[in-house]
Amino acid sequence: MPQYRAPLRDIKFVMSELLDSETHYQQIPGGEEATPDMVDAIIQEGAKFCEQVLSPLNQVGDEEGCSLQDGHVSTPTGFKEAYRQYIEGGWPSMTSDEELGGQGLPGSLSMVMSEMVGTANWAFGMYPGLSHGCMATLEAHGSDEQKQTYLPKMVTGEWTGTMCLTEPHCGSDLGLLRTKATPNDDGSYAITGQKIWISAGEHDLSDNIIHLVLARLPDAPKGTKGISVFVVPKFLSDASGNPGERNTLVCGSLEEKMGIHGNATCVMNFDDAKGYLIGEPHKGLSYMFTMMNIARIGTAIQGLASSELAFQGSLEYAKDRLAMRSLSGAKNPDGPADPIIVHPDVRRMLLTQKTIAESARAMIYYAAQQADISQASNDEDERNEADELLSFLTPIAKAFLTELGVEAANQGMQVFGGHGYVKEWGMEQIVRDARISTIYEGTTGIQALDLLGRKVLMTQGESLKRFTKKVHLFCKEQADNESISEFVEPLQSMNKEWSDLTTKLGMSAMKDREEVGAASFDYLMYSGYAVTAYLWARTAEVAQRKLQEGTSEEAFYKAKLQTARFFFKRMLPRAKAHADAMMSGADNLMEMEEEHFAF
Structure with missing residues (x-):
């Protein structure tokens, strides 16, 4: 297994030179503390932890995997000690509100740490990783009591969180879920059902695990409009707010997976487990x-x-x-x-x-x-x-x-x-x-x-225009910059083509809605190459400017230009194939009768 080395120079290039993070942080409330010196110190220390502690455990986690005994999951050798160091380093609390015990730094800074943790050891990073989304949901939609009960210890990393959505009979179609929530006399709910593929659903790293569970109330309408979300802790809190009585939920089995063996992917069984409604009934999916x-x-x-x-x-x-x-x-x-x-x-x-x-x-x-x-x-x-x-x-x-x-x-x-x-x-x-x-x-x-159905066509292309205007403005600003014309000219052409293709797809979809599904994959990939082309053209502008100004890092900036050139010459042409495919229509996918798929 490669020993991970954090690509600090490129991280700093993207943050400081491409995206001007220093100005960005000074313009958002709470970002004032993210000074260049502080940001640099955080990244340096994060890199050290990832390289020296997490990377050596990557192959260990793969070879050992997790083990389940009597409903309790043990993580691979070294994971508990690494997680303790992770908490002691203050990494979980970096971007949380200071009122909750966090450090109040901008959320984008945590993405840098997430990158380094994930590259060094993806399986480990998944344990604390899902907690951030769980906390965000509680912060946005939880009651004051729920926030006070769960968030402070999730912020420190003493407790972790999950999201429990999928069930055996429904994957992404959550309108089919059957987990039920029955009201109790004390205002809580009895949650009963089975959830599968729950990452970090059970483990031995934290003192408590806070599950956010999608379930249906007795009067819930059918489909996605009848889904509510409940906070269901592994351990119920005692009078002091510490883990007390064990809730009636258990990890029934661990999935035998192709990869990420070091992370516990659980089948979670809820048997009248005590849960608490978040927000209003039937609005769980939006939350x-x-x-x-x-x-x-x-x-x-x-x-x-x-x-x-x-x-x-x-x-x-x-x-x-x-x-x-x-x-x-x-x-x-x-x-x-x-x-x-x-x-x-x-x-x-x-x-x-x-x-x-x-x-x-x-x-x-x-x-x-x-x-x-x-x-x-x-x-x-x-x-x-x-x-x-x-x-x-x-x-x-x-x-x-x-x-x-x-x-x-x-x-x-x-x-x-x-x-x-x-x-x-x-x-x-x-x-x-x-x-x-x-x-x-x-x-x-x-x-x-x-992307194509909801974000683009349902907004009559407004979401796309919001981005293509930025691209158009950049191309206009750099129109006379001959040193990067090899990047700007194809970007400008692609930006126009992107809009034209979208208009044609919208017209086709008005006649046959299957055209949306038939074109969507290629549209997304084309869009990915278009967004990337914009970012590489901006990168080339920065690199060329640095070289013209004179720099002691000539090799670095030349490599940036050469990589941009490789993308435009060798990878961006893929977008043409995606454009041809998306415009070929739905017939070549839908005309074959089902029985003709047989061999």
Whole structure:
């Protein structure tokens, strides 16, 4: 397994130079404390923890997995000690409100830590990771009593949280869920039902686990309009607010998974477990979207994490592994063969991984800044603008980046050749761990329908226009900058094509709604390449400006330009195929009779 090294220079480039985080933090309430010195210290210390503590446990977690005995789950060797250090370092409380015991730093700063934790050890990062969405839901919709009871200890990390949505008979179609909530005389509810695929549903890291559970009240209407959300703790709080009586819920089994073995994925059985209604009845699904949107951005980070770790492993290997001679002449004449990094096809794979990782970092950090603004700005119009932009970007980030993350993980294994297929090197673990990312928190297909159907067509294209206007403004500002015309001109053309394709799809959908489902995957992927092209063009502008001004880091900025060029020449052309596919219509998918699928 590659030993993770935090890519601090690129993290700082995206934050400070591409996205101007210093100005961003000074413009949002609560961001004043995030001075450059503080941000740098946080990132440095976070990198040290991830490299020295979490990375060595990554392969341990995969090989040992979790164990279940009498309803109790034990995590792999070293995880409990690592989690204790995680709490002691104050990492869970970094961006929570100071009133709740948090440090009050901007939420986007936590994305940097989430990236490093996730890349070093994705299975570990999932234990505290879901707590943030759980806390956000309680903060936004919980009663004062619920906030006081649960949030302070979740902020410190002493307690963790989950979201319990899926049931055996329904995956993403939550309108089919059957878990019931029966009112008790004391104002609480008896929750009965089974939930599956609950990440970190049971473990030995925290003193309590706070479950947010979707269930139906006796008078609930059918479908998604009849869903309520309840807070159901593993241990009920005693008079002092500490864990007391064990609630009647239990982990019935652990899923046998392809990857992320170090994280407990549980079947949770609720047997008249005591729960408390959050907010109003029958509004649970809308409340949970607070949590799910955060979880989806968190899942997008897995696309970045798998790309970065695979790239680090395969780059080191490609520099050392000797095989064959360069076609243009020996590059290692004193050795029996040349290192494989000299071969064009190996470089293609390495550059693909590098480009995906750096693209993902830029997109996620950009989305995180929009989240900061939507949550903290004093300007209502600015908040609404950022919230709408974030809503548009979320399905793209989640689905596009995880699809490319799986690609990068596979490319990493391919660089190793046969060695990549065996456990010794750890590259096949990255592939196995990455594969779930395109599935959970809404599959790629579901995210694609959300983007094209809900976010774009249902808003008559307004959500798309909000983003394409930003692209248009950038292209207009850089129209006379000949040094980056190779990036600006194709971006400008694509930006127009994006709008034109959307208009044509909207017209087709008016005649046949199946056209939306038929085009949605390719539309999402096209959109992902378009957003990425914008970010790479901005990156090229920064890099070119730094080189023209004179810099001691010439190699770094030249590499940025070269990577941008690789993306525009080698990866962006993929968007043309997606455009052709989305415009080919639904008939080639829907005309075949079901019985003709048989073989």
